Amino acid sequence: xxxxxxxxxxxxxxxxxxxxxxxxxxxxxxxxxxxxxxxxxxxxxxxxxxxxxxxxxxxxxxxxxxxxxxxxxxxxxxxxxxxxxxxxxxxxxxxxxxxxxxxxxxxxxxxxxxxxxxxxxxxxxxxxxxxxxxxxxxxxxxxxxxxxxxxxxxxxxxxxxxxxxxxxxxxxxxxxxxxxxxxxxxxxxxxxxxxxxxxxxxxxxxxxxxxxxxxxxxxxxxxxxxxxxxxxxxxxxxxxxxxxxxxxxxxxxxxxxxxxxxxxxxxxxxxxxxxxxxxxxxxxxxxxxxxxxxxxx
Amino acid sequence: xxxxxxxxxxxxxxxxxxxxxxxxxxxxxxxxxxxxxxxxxxxxxxxxxxxxxxxxxxxxxxxxxxxxxxxxxxxxxxxxxxxxxxxxxxxxxxxxxxxxxxxxxxxxxxxxxxxxxxxxxxxxxxxxxxxxxxxxxxxxxxxxxxxxxxxxxxxxxxxxxxxxxxxxxxxxxxxxxxxxxxxxxxxxxxxxxxxxxxxxxxxxxxxxxxxxxxxxxxxxxxxxxxxxxxxxxxxxxxxxxxxxxxxxxxxxxxxxxxxxxxxxxxxxxxxxxxxxxxxxxxxxxxxxxxxxxxxxxxxxxxxxxxxxxxxxxxxxxxxxxxxxxxxxxxxxxxxxxxxx
Numbered sequence: 001x002x003x004x005x006x007x008x009x010x011x012x013x014x015x016x017x018x019x020x021x022x023x024x025x026x027x028x029x030x031x032x033x034x035x036x037x038x039x040x041x042x043x044x045x046x047x048x049x050x051x052x053x054x055x056x057x058x059x060x061x062x063x064x065x066x067x068x069x070x071x072x073x074x075x076x077x078x079x080x081x082x083x084x085x086x087x088x089x090x091x092x093x094x095x096x097x098x099x100x101x102x103x104x105x106x107x108x109x110x111x112x113x114x115x116x117x118x119x120x121x122x123x124x125x126x127x128x129x130x131x132x133x134x135x136x137x138x139x140x141x142x143x144x145x146x147x148x149x150x151x152x153x154x155x156x157x158x159x160x161x162x163x164x165x166x167x168x169x170x171x172x173x174x175x176x177x178x179x180x181x182x183x184x185x186x187x188x189x190x191x192x193x194x195x196x197x198x199x200x201x202x203x204x205x206x207x208x209x210x211x212x213x214x215x216x217x218x219x220x221x222x223x224x225x226x227x228x229x230x231x232x233x234x235x236x237x238x239x240x241x242x243x244x245x246x247x248x249x250x251x252x253x254x255x256x257x258x259x260x261x262x263x264x265x266x267x268x269x270x271x272x273x274x275x276x277x278x279x280x281x282x283x284x285x286x287x288x289x290x291x292x293x294x295x296x297x
Numbered sequence: 298x299x300x301x302x303x304x305x306x307x308x309x310x311x312x313x314x315x316x317x318x319x320x321x322x323x324x325x326x327x328x329x330x331x332x333x334x335x336x337x338x339x340x341x342x343x344x345x346x347x348x349x350x351x352x353x354x355x356x357x358x359x360x361x362x363x364x365x366x367x368x369x370x371x372x373x374x375x376x377x378x379x380x381x382x383x384x385x386x387x388x389x390x391x392x393x394x395x396x397x398x399x400x401x402x403x404x405x406x407x408x409x410x411x412x413x414x415x416x417x418x419x420x421x422x423x424x425x426x427x428x429x430x431x432x433x434x435x436x437x438x439x440x441x442x443x444x445x446x447x448x449x450x451x452x453x454x455x456x457x458x459x460x461x462x463x464x465x466x467x468x469x470x471x472x473x474x475x476x477x478x479x480x481x482x483x484x485x486x487x488x489x490x491x492x493x494x495x496x497x498x499x500x501x502x503x504x505x506x507x508x509x510x511x512x513x514x515x516x517x518x519x520x521x522x523x524x525x526x527x528x529x530x531x532x533x534x535x536x537x538x539x540x541x542x543x544x545x546x547x548x549x550x551x552x553x554x555x556x557x558x559x560x561x562x563x564x565x566x567x568x569x570x571x572x573x574x575x576x577x578x579x580x581x582x583x584x585x586x587x588x589x590x591x592x593x594x595x596x597x598x599x600x601x602x603x604x605x606x607x608x609x610x611x612x613x614x615x616x617x618x619x620x621x622x623x624x625x626x627x628x629x630x631x632x633x634x635x636x637x
Contacts, residue, residue: 028429137312140615142566144573144585145604148592152600153326229438233574236440237589252441263448270441278436285432 015294019214022290029286035279043099046092054093054246058084063262081251081265082258090246091272097158097241098248099276102227105162109169110220116170117177118204122185132178139171143230151239158231158247161240165230169223176219177212184208214291221284225277232273248273298624305620312612320605321363327597335363337374337382337598344371344381376596385599386584386606391474392462393583397572399499400506408511409557412518416553417545419523427515434512439571443505443578450501457497460580464498467491502579506571510564517560522553555626562618565611 013021023029047054058080065072066079066087078087120131147164154160181204184190193207234240235249243250248269255265324334332351333339341348346369350362366372372382415427451459462476463469469479469491476499480491525531526549534544573585580586584603591599 133308137315137612140566140611141608142570142573142611144570145608148588148600148604149323151592152323152595152597153328225436230570232438233440233570237574237577239589239592249438249440252444256444259444259448260452266441266444266448270438270444273438273441274436277438278433281432281436 015214018294019287019290022293023286025293026286026289029282029290032279032282032286035275036283039095039099039276039279042092043096046096047089050086050089050092052086052089054085054090055244056085058086060084063258063265065262066264066268078268079262079264081255082262085246087264087268090251091248091268093246094248094251094269095272095276097245098228098231098235098273101158101162101247102165102224102231105166105227105231106169106220106223109166109223110173110216112166113170113173114177114216117174118181118208120174121178121181122200122204135171135174138167139175141168143168144233147230147234147239156239156242158241158245161231161234164234165227168230169227172223173216173219176215180212180215181208184211214287218284218287218291221280221287225280225284228273228277228280298627301620301623301627305616305623309613309616312616313609316605316608316612317364317367318360320601321360323601323604324597327601329597334597334601335373337376338379341374344373347371347373372602373598375591375599377591377594377599382599382602385587386602388471388474389582389584389587390606392476392581393572393576393585395475395477396499396502396506396576396581396583397568399503400510400572401568403503404507404510404514405561408514409518409554412515413522413550413553415515416519416522416526417549419526424519427519431512431515435509435516437509439505439509440574440578442508443501443575446501446505447578457501459501462495462498462582463491464494467494502575502581505575505578506568509571510568513564513567514557514561518553518557521556522549524556525549525553555622558622558625559619562615562622565615565618569607569611 061073061076061080061084063082063084064076064080067074067077069079072079076086076088078091080086081090116131116135120128120135123131143165146168147161150160150164150167154163184207190203190207193203198207231240232247232249232252235247236253238250238253241247241250243254251269252266255262255269259266321335325331327334335351336344336347344366346362346366350359350366353359353362370383372386374381375385378385411427415424418424447459450457458464467480467485467490469476469483469485472479472482476495477492480488480495483491485491531544531548534548539547569585572583573588575581576583576585577589584607588600588603588607590596591603
């Protein structure tokens with residue numbers, strides 16, 4: 001007799017495991033996840049690794065090119081900027097600020113958006129119409145306009161920039177949550193739970209939310225890439241992070257004055273933003289298709 | 298159809314009213330005296346309605362006069378220059394519109410056909426190539442892209458100018474505000490040189506804006522083509538023995554283009570942000586560059602009016618596109634909010 005009974009397999013992969021299994025099929029998505037992991041590690045550990053301070057100015061080492069250049073120095077692997085600050089150190093700190101500020105912004109926006117989305121999705125009649133139209137209008141408003149209004153009222157700063165971007169992101173999450181909740185509310189399992197006497201809150205927390213988590217993760221990851229682009233754009237326009245903080249967009253703006261003789265000052269921070277956004281987009285796309293594959297199988 | 302039109306007209310009017318209300322209230326939120334924030338100066342002689350609005354004690358009456366003043370082109374004056382905002386904006390606005398128009402056209406002309414190619418070649422080599430390159434394209438920060446273009450094309454190769462709209466050599470009178478149209482209308486000597494110059498100024502900003510929009514259009518067109526191709530009616534058309542070209546033109550093309558229009562509407566706000574950033578980098582004399590200058594100078598009247606106008610344009614464009622897409626395809630009802 002065989003020891004293994006093929007027909008009595010105990011293990012069923014959980015939805016999360018199934019999604020991960022689908023995600024692994026795409027090598028590009030896994031590579032994206034690796035790059036993103038490297039960025040997160042840089043953001044977490046980078047400041048510990050570097051011997052320099054991001055804002056200390058070394059007047060005898062101005063505009064040193066990266067180490068692979070003939071005039072480069074191994075002491076400053078990626079060169080220095082116009083004030084003699086070490087580029088690599090600033091990139092570490094910049095990644096930290098840009099990445100974590102974006103993740104935090106998206107997290108807060110996601111929480112608020114989800115809450116509003118549930119209200120909008122479960123409501124009906126005039127109230128629903130009103131809330132939804134207001135949100136649509138907010139979604140139409142370009143991020144930069146919201147940022148300009150907030151900067152004009154409250155002044156510049158990273159917190160204000162994050163607030164503006166969060167405000168612009170909330171409607172996306174509301175949209176996603178609302179459509180999903182509305183779609184689920186008409187399904188049979190919700191009706192059964194309702195017949196069992198579940199309240200609106202119980203319906204959402206125990207029945208709808210577990211089904212929605214993955215969707216929110218996909219949209220959240222894509223929103224992080226948007227947030228990174230926006231935070232660095234605001235930093236670049238001097239509307240967000242101020243000059244003292246080494247944010248990646250601010251670094252590009254500072255590199256502008258010496259762009260011709262020291263192009264690495266704008267190329268390297270930009271490359272950082274680009275790779276970060278690219279890896280997040282790849283991961284988000286991979287997650288989305290993994291989810292789609294899992295649900296269609 | 299009439300109901301749809303009326304509903305959208307209603308929605309647009311209400312939204313615009315909300316925007317006017319917002320811009321009016323901004324004058325009170327901004328630091329400083331609200332009357333000065335509205336007018337832009339302590340006294341303006343040639344804008345009676347707006348001055349009257351300031352002099353009222355009741356806020357509602359103030360708002361009523363403010364709306365009237367807006368309709369009469371009395372938008373206040375700028376803190377920085379002291380010139381009437383209405384004239385400033387009317388000078389700048391066509392430049393922005395011109396840039397966005399060319400960029401969107403370019404992105405559409407290339408994005409949608411290539412999206413079709415990609416969608417019809419689903420999961421083949423061309424599709425993978427398009428998908429990965431468009432993913433790379435829309436991950437570009439627009440300001441970095443513009444700077445790289447300037448570094449490579451303007452500074453290194455010196456092929457194209459890096460800022461402005463037209464070389465100072467040409468003095469084109471302001472007629473429509475669209476530089477190419479203005480040159481065509483004007484009667485200066487070396488017209489073709491002026492054209493050449495204007496176009497060489499246009500290339501880099503247009504490319505930077507359309508680069509990202511192109512990638513988005515390509516991806517969304519592809520998605521919608523893939524969705525259509527996998528439907529049952531395409532399969533049944535194939536089993537009926539229709540030729541590939543017949544299926545494509547009669548069934549795929551129209552049905553796949555339907556969802557693209559509302560996607561276009563959603564993209565407008567991203568596009569406006571990108572246009573504003575690109576304008577700042579290329580010193581393009583448009584409304585975006587002007588607004589960002591205004592925020593550096595804390596020019597509150599300019600910010601108030603500029604934001605209101607840009608938001609209005611975005612709302613009108615987006616809602617009209619959505620209205621159009623619903624007229625073409627009545628099955629997707631955006632007004633289902635109230636009914637459910």
